[in-house]
Amino acid sequence: xxxxxxxxxxxxxxNVTKKRAEITLNTxxxxxxxxxxxxxEIEVDQLGTFKVVERKVRTGFNPQxxxxxxxxxxxxxxFIASQTLKDIVNGI
Numbered sequence: 001x002x003x004x005x006x007x008x009x010x011x012x013x014x015n016v017t018k019k020r021a022e023i024t025l026n027t028x029x030x031x032x033x034x035x036x037x038x039x040x041e042i043e044v045d046q047l048g049t050f051k052v053v054e055r056k057v058r059t060g061f062n063p064q065x066x067x068x069x070x071x072x073x074x075x076x077x078x079f080i081a082s083q084t085l086k087d088i089v090n091g092i
């Protein structure tokens with residue numbers, strides 16, 4: 001599903017215009033971004049938990065040259081699905 005399809009679905013279910021639905025969706029996305037930046041985690045009931053995870057410096061290798069390289073520390077995003085979402089996906 002694309003963002004446009006999601007906006008259409010929200011508009012239809014909420015009985016609002018697509019423009020209003022898009023503004024609402026963008027507001028939710030911005031709120032998630034802000035929460036992750038400020039708190040490093042956000043839990044959305046019936047969906048799951050988004051969490052910022054820090055990866056430490058590690059060594060790796062270039063698969064083409066086999067040269068050993070240092071991979072710098074970085075932050076990445078982890079998502080842990082709620083039990084409700086898992087049940088929906090599994091048809092329960």
